[in-house]
Amino acid sequence: MECSYFGKCGSCTLYTLDYEAQVEHKKAQMQTLFKPLHVNTFEYFQTPSEHYRGRSEFRIWKEGDTISYAMGSFDKKGAVCIETCPKVELKIYTLMPALLKQIETSTMLREKLFAIEFLASSEHLLVTLIYHKPLHGEWDEAAKVLEKAFGILIIGRSRGMKRLLTQDFVEDRFEIAGKAYRYHIIEGGFSQPNRLMNQKMISWVLSHLENCEDLLELYCGYGNFTIPMAQKFQKVLATEISKTSIKSALQNCELNDVHNIAFLRMSAEELTSALKKEREYNRLAGINLEEYHFSHVFVDPPRSGMDEASLAFISQFENIIYISCNPETLKRDLEVLTKQYAILHFALFDQFPNTEHLESGVILKRL
Numbered sequence: 001m002e003c004s005y006f007g008k009c010g011s012c013t014l015y016t017l018d019y020e021a022q023v024e025h026k027k028a029q030m031q032t033l034f035k036p037l038h039v040n041t042f043e044y045f046q047t048p049s050e051h052y053r054g055r056s057e058f059r060i061w062k063e064g065d066t067i068s069y070a071m072g073s074f075d076k077k078g079a080v081c082i083e084t085c086p087k088v089e090l091k092i093y094t095l096m097p098a099l100l101k102q103i104e105t106s107t108m109l110r111e112k113l114f115a116i117e118f119l120a121s122s123e124h125l126l127v128t129l130i131y132h133k134p135l136h137g138e139w140d141e142a143a144k145v146l147e148k149a150f151g152i153l154i155i156g157r158s159r160g161m162k163r164l165l166t167q168d169f170v171e172d173r174f175e176i177a178g179k180a181y182r183y184h185i186i187e188g189g190f191s192q193p194n195r196l197m198n199q200k201m202i203s204w205v206l207s208h209l210e211n212c213e214d215l216l217e218l219y220c221g222y223g224n225f226t227i228p229m230a231q232k233f234q235k236v237l238a239t240e241i242s243k244t245s246i247k248s249a250l251q252n253c254e255l256n257d258v259h260n261i262a263f264l265r266m267s268a269e270e271l272t273s274a275l276k277k278e279r280e281y282n283r284l285a286g287i288n289l290e291e292y293h294f295s296h297v298f299v300d301p302p303r304s305g306m307d308e309a310s311l312a313f314i315s316q317f318e319n320i321i322y323i324s325c326n327p328e329t330l331k332r333d334l335e336v337l338t339k340q341y342a343i344l345h346f347a348l349f350d351q352f353p354n355t356e357h358l359e360s361g362v363i364l365k366r367l
């Protein structure tokens, strides 16, 4: 699909390469980066190169009575005004221009709106209207018009305060290896942006799980990997920093009738430090850790990768599965881990075609 904003908005830097050339380019980049760790071959998972993003945020640009989505830098000279973006899922792509037109007809929405977020799932499209000013009831009427016109879920957010017009979560449903999964993803928590690639990542992880006892997971989000993985383990202990994500994760266990996972809301750093102190080890948030025999650790940290103490802590277990959205911090962490672990499998998941970004999955076994 032609994108008339290419070269102006600053995104999609690989847009002029055809998809096969992009794949070769990304593989070559990874080969160079991981050569010092003696990794030369990667499994590569591809995805359609347009309409792949189910989660996106756009700033709003106002010019008199006209409003647009602003990309790039936001000063008056730099902003690139767009109507829609070929990266986003088709239902967001078609909604974007029509939504703007409708917003233009409401003085209240037009004047106070700062940004718009979209969150798509197999079942729903949730639109979050973000304002500069605290929200009271005054936007409800205008927002109801949008909800009715487009059949979308809609909420307002301003300075950490949410105002719900509908529900604040989307439900996502998919099947992996003939098994159906249902998730509630609450607005404000993390979710993988490319839903198709997310399913491929879960499926890849499941295909490498065998001889499993108990699982320790750090950075578990709303239970995206946790719930499918739980069927392969006796018990799972999963931790995550975000309160919103833990709330989703607990709902998702009920929805999927999964009962062998204990969730802890704490940072990886807090968990590691608590587990290192033997006295605290046995009474962490009421969970008796002596009952766990972790054969596997699963980590999916943010772009910054793992902190030193958590990395040292996970290095005592037999098997590590590391999912990463940042090759640079993955390399840094693997430099430490490969002193004691062999890399058995290394996969690349092309979550973001037309851009330089790449997701990785690495399976490690203790030497």
Ligand SMILES: C[S@@+](CC[C@H](N)C(=O)[O-])C[C@H]1O[C@@H](n2cnc3c(N)ncnc32)[C@H](O)[C@@H]1O
Pocket: 190, 191, 192, 218, 219, 220, 221, 222, 223, 224, 225, 239, 240, 241, 242, 245, 266, 267, 268, 269, 300, 301, 302, 325
């Ligand atoms: C890349 S996401 C992965 C989430 C989940 N695995 C998924 O696929 O949806 C990273 C997660 O780590 C959480 N997080 C960020 N910093 C953290 C920390 N220091 N300790 C624990 N969790 C953290 C974020 O809230 C986010 O849910």
